[in-house]
Amino acid sequence: MEALKIANSLPMWLACGIAVVLVIAQALIFIKKAMDAAPEVGVTKEQVNKAIKSSALTSIGPSIVVLSGMLSLLVSVGGPMAWMRLSFIGSVMFESIAAGIGTGAVGVQLGVDELTPLALTMAVWTMILGSVGWIIFSTFAADKMEKIQAKVAGSNPAGLTIISSAAIIGAFAAMCSQKLVALNKASVATILGGLIMFVMMQITKSEKLAKLREWNLTIAILLGMIITAVL
Amino acid sequence: MKENFYSLEYLPKMHRIGKIIGVVAVLASFMPALTLGVVYGLWPDMAALGTAAVSAIASFGVLWFVEPLSYYPVVGPVGTYMAFVSGNISNMRIPCASMAQISAEVEPGSDKGSIIATIGMGVSIVINTLVLTIGVIAGSSILSMLPASVVGALNYLLPALFGALLVQFGMKSKSHTVLMLVIGILLNIAINGGVFSWLPGANNYLSTLVCVFSSIAIMMVVSKKKAAKAA
Numbered sequence: 001m002e003a004l005k006i007a008n009s010l011p012m013w014l015a016c017g018i019a020v021v022l023v024i025a026q027a028l029i030f031i032k033k034a035m036d037a038a039p040e041v042g043v044t045k046e047q048v049n050k051a052i053k054s055s056a057l058t059s060i061g062p063s064i065v066v067l068s069g070m071l072s073l074l075v076s077v078g079g080p081m082a083w084m085r086l087s088f089i090g091s092v093m094f095e096s097i098a099a100g101i102g103t104g105a106v107g108v109q110l111g112v113d114e115l116t117p118l119a120l121t122m123a124v125w126t127m128i129l130g131s132v133g134w135i136i137f138s139t140f141a142a143d144k145m146e147k148i149q150a151k152v153a154g155s156n157p158a159g160l161t162i163i164s165s166a167a168i169i170g171a172f173a174a175m176c177s178q179k180l181v182a183l184n185k186a187s188v189a190t191i192l193g194g195l196i197m198f199v200m201m202q203i204t205k206s207e208k209l210a211k212l213r214e215w216n217l218t219i220a221i222l223l224g225m226i227i228t229a230v231l
Numbered sequence: 232m233k234e235n236f237y238s239l240e241y242l243p244k245m246h247r248i249g250k251i252i253g254v255v256a257v258l259a260s261f262m263p264a265l266t267l268g269v270v271y272g273l274w275p276d277m278a279a280l281g282t283a284a285v286s287a288i289a290s291f292g293v294l295w296f297v298e299p300l301s302y303y304p305v306v307g308p309v310g311t312y313m314a315f316v317s318g319n320i321s322n323m324r325i326p327c328a329s330m331a332q333i334s335a336e337v338e339p340g341s342d343k344g345s346i347i348a349t350i351g352m353g354v355s356i357v358i359n360t361l362v363l364t365i366g367v368i369a370g371s372s373i374l375s376m377l378p379a380s381v382v383g384a385l386n387y388l389l390p391a392l393f394g395a396l397l398v399q400f401g402m403k404s405k406s407h408t409v410l411m412l413v414i415g416i417l418l419n420i421a422i423n424g425g426v427f428s429w430l431p432g433a434n435n436y437l438s439t440l441v442c443v444f445s446s447i448a449i450m451m452v453v454s455k456k457k458a459a460k461a462a
Contacts, residue, residue, distance in 0.1 A: 006271055015266035019259040023317050024360050026252045030313055031353035033245060034346045040236040041342045043335070048350060051331035055351035056358055058330040061388040062323040063362035067373070068382060070363055074370075081263060083367040087360045088260065090318040098287050105283035106276060121273040124264050125280055130287035132257050133295030138315035139253025141299060143246050146308045152451075162454055163447050164340025165400065167304035168329065169408050170446025172397040174439040175321060177415030179390045181423060189387035193394030201402060214334055217395055224391030229384035 003115040007078025016084035023088050050214075057218070066092065073099070076111050077123055089131045102126030185228050193224035237342040242308065249312030256316045290432055297436040301443045307345045310352055317356045321439070326392055327355035333399060407450060415442050 006012070038048055069092030073082040077099055085095045100110040105126075108119035115123075153159025179190040197220035204213045267273040298320070299311060305325055306314050314324045329339070331351025337343040366373050401408030418438050427433040 006267070006273070009270075011266050011270045012263060015262040018262050019256070020360060020364070022252070022256055022259050024357060026256075026313060026316055027353040027356035027360075029248060029252075030245070030309065031350055031357075033241070033248070034309075034349040034353070037236065037241045038346050038350075040241070041346055043337070043343050043346055047335035047337065047343075047347065050334040051347045051350050052354050054334035055327040055331045055354040058327045058392075059323055059355035059358040060362070061385055061392075062319070062326070063359045064377075064382075065322070065385050065388070066319060066359065067362055067366040068385075070366060071370075074367065079367050079370075083363055084263065086318070087363050088256070088318065089316065091322075094291060097290065101287050101290075102280075102283045105279040105286075117271070117273050118276065121264075121267050121275050122279060122283060124267060125275045126283045126287050128260050128264055129280075129284045130291050132260060133288075133292060134298065134315045135253055135256050135260070137295050138299040138311050139250055139256075142249060142303075142308045142311045145300070145303045145311070146242075149304065152447075156458075158454075159451075161338055161340040162450055163304050164307075164344070165338075165403070166407075166446040166450035167443050168339055168400050169397070169404070169411055169450075170443035171302070171305050171321070171325065171439060172393055172400065173408065173411035173415040173446065174442035175393045176390075176397050177412060177419045177442075178438055179393060180416055181419040186387060186390040189390035190394040193391030194398045195394075197395035197398040198402075201398070217330060217333065217392075217399065220395040220398075221388060221391045224394065225384055225387040228387040228391070229380065 003117045003120040004078055006117060007081060007115075007120055012078065012080040016080035019084045019088045054214075061221075072096070076115065077120065077127075081124060081127070085127060089134055094131065095127055098127045098130040099123040101130075185231070188231065189224050189228040192227055193220050196220040196223050237345075241346075245309045245312070249309065252316065253312060291435075293432055294436055297440050301436065301440045304443060304447060305339075306352070307340075307348065309345060309349045313349070313352050313356065317359070319359065322389055323355050323359060324352050326389075326396065327351045329396055329400070339400075404450070407446075407453070410449070411442060411446050414445060418442070 035048060066086055070082045070086045073086065073092065073095055086092065096110070102122035102125060103110045103115070103119040106118050106122050108116055110123070149160070149163060153163055176190050179186045197216060200216040200220055203209060204216060299315060302314060302320055302325070303311055306328060310324070310328060314320045317324070328348035328351045331347050332339055332344050335347045337347050339348070397408065397412070415438060418441055421427065422434050422437055427437055430437065
């Protein structure tokens with residue numbers, strides 16, 4: 001119990017809180033700067049509001065999925081670390097594997113054996129060392145990748161749009177096919193989400209139903225999810 | 232509206248802020264580990280930490296480079312700074328950025344699209360962090376407030392979202408999307424069949440990497456051919 005007492009102590013809450021505050025601060029600063037820039041590139045207030053609303057609605061579901069992952073991590077490494085790691089750099093899969101590797105190196109099986117203070121320390125260090133590379137590389141490569149992309153896009157003004165549209169299709173094709181080849185209920189949900197979306201897009205083609213269009217995705221996602229769950 | 236505001240004023244400013252926050256984030260991520268050491272005298276066993284770090288990096292190190300490269304064309308330079316500090320990229324940042332662009336009716340890859348994606352991503356970070364913060368304060372009791380059927384159904388939310396978004400983005404270039412889906416499915420069957428087991432951790436990144444870049448390459452070649460025909 002000693003280790004979990006330390007893991008859930010006030011100094012740990014404060015130390016982890018710094019990172020969480022930083023993540024929120026970054027998001028707020030970037031939102032503010034983007035909103036300031038919006039009128040300069042011709043984005044209207046209405047478009048900004050729509051973007052905020054739909055992003056907020058979209059994030060609730062996945063956030064709850066992450067929350068359930070955090071609660072399982074919380075049991076093994078304590079509240080502060082679980083809270084920080086999943087707000088910051090984290091993904092549930094990475095964190096639990098990295099924590100397990102750390103405790104394993106001193107002979108403690110995460111979630112099976114009792115956590116010792118040394119094992120906790122190992123888990124914390126391994127989670128950090130295993131993940132700083134993401135921030136370091138992305139932070140220092142972002143402007144270089146921008147230059148490479150501009151070169152690839154070339155003089156064609158539509159080049160960047162083509163690259164982005166192609167990349168988005170590629171990314172979602174990859175995510176869908178991962179779900180599809182699993183041949184389980186997630187595959188069913190993927191197909192249903194796509195099918196319902198297709199139907200909604202056809203139905204709302206007529207101007208009469210144009211108002212419905214902004215609900216297309218929400219309807220497709222919710223129906224796809226609910227039908228899969230009750231099947 | 233100002234000419235070239237986006238590339239001459241907005242982007243350089245965002246690069247500067249993004250880099251500063253990235254460096255601070257790396258330092259902040261070590262705070263819990265240092266707290267364990269300074270406050271509780273708990274330092275890791277260096278030999279064991281070496282072993283643990285090596286095996287964590289062997290499992291995830293490739294992702295440090297491959298993920299930023301694969302997701303860059305989707306989230307852009309500003310999105311890259313945010314996405315890799317906050318994590319949860321494929322399950323939340325990209326869907327939220329895309330949903331924001333769809334509801335604001337802006338093109339991905341355009342200046343407007345990038346501004347809207349930044350706002351969408353920022354909002355999703357704020358919501359995600361709020362949900363986790365409420366969750367960690369309330370503890371496990373929060374999930375028990377939701378009926379088990381709801382928590383179970385949420386597992387199908389992301390697959391349905393992926394399917395719906397693929398259709399949404401793919402409708403403009405149907406044959407390309409079908410081709411990418413076929414490539415993705417074949418690739419994932421090969422990955423699951425162990426064809427790439429000689430590549431460490433390939434199942435974590437290979438399908439996104441290959442799909443994103445082959446999609447870009449195919450679409451650029453096709454659009455060049457079309458332009459040549461039109462000329």
